[in-house]
Structures are given as C-alpha cells and as structure tokens.
Amino acid sequence: MIKFQYPIFLLIIPIVILLTILKLKKKQSSGIGFSELTLLKVAAKKNHLTSLPYILRCLTLILLSLALAGPIKENSIENNEASGIDIIVAIDVSGSMEGLDFSTKREKQTRLDAVKKVVKEFIDSRPNDRIGVVAFAGAPYIASPLTLDHSWLIKRLDMLQTGMIEGGTAIGSAIASASNSLNRVESKSKIVILLTDGENNSGVIEPRQAAEAANALGVKIYTVGAGKEGKAPYEVNGFFGSDIQYVDVKIDEEMLTDVATSTGGLYFRAKDINSLEEIYNRINKMEKTTRVSNKTVLYKYYFMIPLIIGFLLFLIEIILTSTKLRRVY
Structure with missing residues (x-):
C-alpha cells in the first residue's frame, strides 16, 4: 500500500x-x-x-x-529464530494398529489412521521445529529424518501402513533409533513422542535400558498407550466376507510409565480419538517453541x-x- x-x-x-x-x-x-x-x-x-x-x-x-x-x-520482513526443539515422533505400525476402537460415529478408522491425523495436526502446529518420524514394528524404520520441510514430512507420514515392517513390537529398539537420530544434531531440547498399542516383544534392547541411554543423551521421552480398556474390535476378512472380532487390548503401561518418567517425560493413555488429540495438544503446550522476531x-x-x-x-x-x-x- x-x-x-x-x-x-x-x-x-x-x-x-x-x-x-x-x-x-x-x-x-x-x-x-x-x-x-x-x-x-x-x-x-x-x-x-x-x-x-x-x-x-x-x-x-x-x-x-x-x-x-x-x-x-x-x-516488512520478519525473521523468526526458532528455539531449537527437535522432535522424533515414533509410531507403532504393527498389525495390532488395525484396531477400530478409534472410529467415530461418522467414520470407521483404524488406530493408525487416527494417529496419522492427529500427528499431522501436531506437525502443523509447530512450523519452527525440526521433526522426524520413526515407524516401528518388529524393528525400527526411519520414515523421515529431522526436517523443517513439513510438507515432505507429512507425505512420508501418509505412507505409513501396517505390515510394512516385520511383525512384532520392538519398543526398546524404536527408542534407541529415535535417540540416535536426535544425538546426531545439536539442539536445546530433544523430544521423543512414542506411541504403541502393545507390549515389547522384539528387538535387541529392553525399553528401560534404551530409556536410560536416551536420558544420558539428554532426550526426554513422552509415551502414549493407544487402545480402549478391555476388548477392541478388528475387521477380519473370511470366506463369507468381512467380520468383526474382538481382541484383548494389552498395553504394558508400567513399562511405558517407567520409560517416560526416567527421562523427565510423562505417560498418557489414549482410549479414543478425542483423548488422543488432547494428549498431543497437551504435549504441544508443554514443549513450547520460543521465537525471537526481528522485523x-x-x-x-x-x-x-x-x-x-x-x-x-x-x-x-x-x-x-x-x-x-x-x-x-
């Protein structure tokens, strides 16, 4: 003007x-x-x-x-300097993430579908932070290294699906992989947000040992257990078409709590899509980005x-x- x-x-x-x-x-x-x-x-x-x-x-x-x-x-040109928070989002992609207990009245969706939606919103709310994604089942897989290119990051997130990695749930290995990714860069704060719906049954390192190593590297871990209480519905394809079966939800909450608290983080339980959104919003508020603006x-x-x-x-x-x-x- x-x-x-x-x-x-x-x-x-x-x-x-x-x-x-x-x-x-x-x-x-x-x-x-x-x-x-x-x-x-x-x-x-x-x-x-x-x-x-x-x-x-x-x-x-x-x-x-x-x-x-x-x-x-x-x-006017505004130059923003981010606080230097680096975040790795570790997501369980084992077969159990096909559970339908995060569906809504309007939409049928698996746990993994719900998690990807919520994580996308979390990424969009933190434009100044480097964020990476580690997917894990029987072994960890770096879906995206730490990056500020969040549009590319979301594309990589969309590609996650169950069955893309060998079966099992290697929580300890996922923590180790995420911690190593954060250790390769210098930052003021290093955060891991690990979500799983099961128990550690694979990998070469126990979750508590991996958490101790992460703590020594200055990494804080937030853990999220995903799944309703009791039994969760799963869609199973049979000879006469698809059918719904109910399977017990088994989350090692004690282990996930120990992993989080030993690094200064917190454990959360998400029983539906609403509680999952609240958890990521709460973490987002606790790990605020400080910006210095020069106009x-x-x-x-x-x-x-x-x-x-x-x-x-x-x-x-x-x-x-x-x-x-x-x-x-």
Whole structure:
C-alpha cells in the first residue's frame, strides 16, 4: 500500500484545481460579440487552445505536489529464530494398529489412521521445529529424518501402513533409533513422542535400558498407550466376507510409565480419538517453541514518477506557448 511521508503537501492539489477552474471560467466569460458564424467558430477554437496551457500547468502542479508528499511503499520482513526443539515422533505400525476402537460415529478408522491425523495436526502446529518420524514394528524404520520441510514430512507420514515392517513390537529398539537420530544434531531440547498399542516383544534392547541411554543423551521421552480398556474390535476378512472380532487390548503401561518418567517425560493413555488429540495438544503446550522476531522494514520511494511526468508536462507547456499558441496565448 502506498503511503505519503509528507501528506500536508497534498493540500496544494485542491487549491490548484480550484484556481484553474476559476481562471478558465473567467476566461470564458470575457467574451466578444461576433457578427459572423465563421468568426465565432475560429474564436471558440482559439479559446480551447489557450486553455490548454492552464490545464497543463495545473497537472504539473498536481504532480509536483504528489512528488513533494513523498509517496513510499513499505515492505516488512520478519525473521523468526526458532528455539531449537527437535522432535522424533515414533509410531507403532504393527498389525495390532488395525484396531477400530478409534472410529467415530461418522467414520470407521483404524488406530493408525487416527494417529496419522492427529500427528499431522501436531506437525502443523509447530512450523519452527525440526521433526522426524520413526515407524516401528518388529524393528525400527526411519520414515523421515529431522526436517523443517513439513510438507515432505507429512507425505512420508501418509505412507505409513501396517505390515510394512516385520511383525512384532520392538519398543526398546524404536527408542534407541529415535535417540540416535536426535544425538546426531545439536539442539536445546530433544523430544521423543512414542506411541504403541502393545507390549515389547522384539528387538535387541529392553525399553528401560534404551530409556536410560536416551536420558544420558539428554532426550526426554513422552509415551502414549493407544487402545480402549478391555476388548477392541478388528475387521477380519473370511470366506463369507468381512467380520468383526474382538481382541484383548494389552498395553504394558508400567513399562511405558517407567520409560517416560526416567527421562523427565510423562505417560498418557489414549482410549479414543478425542483423548488422543488432547494428549498431543497437551504435549504441544508443554514443549513450547520460543521465537525471537526481528522485523526489517524496507522502503520503496515513488516520488520520481510524478516528478518526471510533471517535468515533461512543463516542457510541453513551454513548447506550446513558445510556438503554436504564441499568438493566442
């Protein structure tokens, strides 16, 4: 948006327009009688020609007033410095994540589908943090290293599906993989958010041992147990089509609590989609990003445009009054 540095000069414009109108009216009112129609037409043509220098002078003064008012355009550039929080989101993609206990009345969805939706919202809420994704089942898999390119990160998140990794649940190995990814970079705060719906039954390292190692590296771990109490529904394909079967939900909450508290984190239990959203929102609030903003204002000056045009009109006025209009001006 164009602004003016010295808007008081704009007051000259209506004064110039008013004086020009009065001058032209006075010139037209001072008429002389003509006996012949031909002479009347010639006089009218001369009258219009003699008005042209006044109009040019009026436009010149208006443009000069605009130039003196100092038209400028501001462009603000805001530089944000992030706090340096790095976050690894570790997601269980074992077969048990096909449970349908996170479905809603409007939509049938698996636990993994629900987790991906909530994690996307979490990523969108933290544009200044580097975030990575570790998927795990019987072994960990780095789906995305730490990155600020969150659009690419979400594409990688969308690719996660059950069955993409060998069977089992290697929670300890997932913690170790996430901690190693965070240890490769320098940051003020290193966070792991690990979600699982089962018990550790694979991998070469126990979860508590992996948590001790993570704590030594300065990594804080939040753990989330996903699954309703009791039995959860699963869709099973049979000879006569799909059917719903109910399977016991077994989450090692004691182990997940120990893993979290030993690193300064917390354990949460998500029993449905609403509680899952609340958990990630709570973690988001606890691990706030501090930003330092530096605002730079750049100015673009436009006074030369009306000044040059006004100068050209002034030259045209001089040329006209010195040549063609010299006799009638």
